[in-house]
Amino acid sequence: MNMIQAINSAIDVCMGRDPDIIVTGEDVGYFGGVFKATEGLQRKYGKTRVFDTPITECGIIGVAVGMAAYGLRPVPEIQFADYIYPALDQIVSEAARLRYRSAGEFTAPITVRSPFGGGIFGGQTHSQSPEGIFTHVAGLKTVIPSTPYDAKGLLISAIEDNDPVIFFEPKRIYNGPFDGHYDRPVTPWAKHPASAVPEGHYRIPLGKASVVRAGEAVTILAYGTMVHVAAGVIADTGVDAELIDLRTLVPLDIETIVASVEKTGRCIVVHEATKTSGFGAELSALVQEHCFHSLEAPVQRVTGWDTPYPHSLEWAYFPGPVRLGEAIKRVMEE
Incomplete structure (x- = not known):
């Protein structure tokens, strides 16, 4: 399906x-x-x-x-x-x-x-x-x-x-x-x-994230389309990133996030909404609150621009491989 x-x-x-x-x-x-x-x-x-x-x-x-x-x-x-x-x-x-x-x-x-x-x-x-x-x-x-x-x-x-x-x-x-x-x-x-989707009834509990890829170098938090963008960048760059698909934003699986960031010491949040007051701000704050002593570098956010969605410049607005790759480089150099 x-x-x-x-x-x-x-x-x-x-x-x-x-x-x-x-x-x-x-x-x-x-x-x-x-x-x-x-x-x-x-x-x-x-x-x-x-x-x-x-x-x-x-x-x-x-x-x-x-x-x-x-x-x-x-x-x-x-x-x-x-x-x-x-x-x-x-x-x-x-x-x-x-x-x-x-x-x-x-x-x-x-x-x-x-x-x-x-x-x-x-x-x-x-x-x-x-x-x-x-x-x-x-x-x-x-x-x-x-x-x-x-x-x-x-x-x-x-x-x-x-x-x-x-x-x-x-x-x-x-x-x-x-x-x-x-x-x-x-x-x-x-x-x-x-x-691979079963035909019948099954449930995935709300509030439980998925660890798409285990890694040791950096935690990438994403959801929706950005999970695939992040997976593509990880494959292209070869960075040993742990990719977490949040799946539900509320309720949020903070336990999985904390366990990952405490392990990697680095965190990148990626979403396509605008940066200011986007959900990435909440994620960044939560990571700071729960993982401050484990962080080796500031939390990075890769997001849409703080502008109305531009029709003719959609692919410049859309958070893509180039900007996410740059964020990975910055956070790994800290």
Whole structure:
């Protein structure tokens, strides 16, 4: 399976097990979603469980909150993460707080799916990475997979979770892994070991990172598309890096991070969102707090620039092999 197929399979498996799961959003029904992640689900489960909405993100999430309060498990899709902002009030003020404001009487088992990130020449209205906004909100969980296997297992865990989850899907790797070079073809997932996805039900627990590659020289923390960029740089440079795929930003597997940095003494954080107030700032602070006496060099951040996402300069904005390679060189020379 590629990542789109794995996501479709996760939703299908969950809908088959639980009649309370509802899929809704723009074009998710008959059309099967703009990236075909919900293809065939309306035909299989009917128009009352998989249905299209008007172009109103606040309405999509508002309806989902109401469904959740009445015992359903909605899985709304926001067509692109760039368009999630009109729904912020419903997500932050309603979904994230429902359990707390009702003293546990109500929960909000909502999984908000949305493609995010750049690398497809989508421009500034189809390429943003707003994960830092949601990791700041108490009551929300934020998940970002990097492989088809993880995407399915994490999405099943998210759908079955009793609290709201923001599930961002890196669209640059929907169809295959990616090493950061825009002029190289995408390797089909079928040729990648992470494409082996079981057909049935399985879960990957939220809050557990994956050590993609063990190493002794430097720890690289990444998620989503950047896991593949980092893996490509490690292969090209030959540095003995330990690559950690965070998988979930909230809850965060701080234990795995600390164990790695205490071993290597060096840390690089890479993400494609802007640098200022990006999630890398939180990671850097946590590494400083927990690993200060183990660090041999300052924590390095490799990120997008502090500018609106530039359409014509996307590949200069996108954190790629050159900038990550330079960061590795700097941190190893300290």
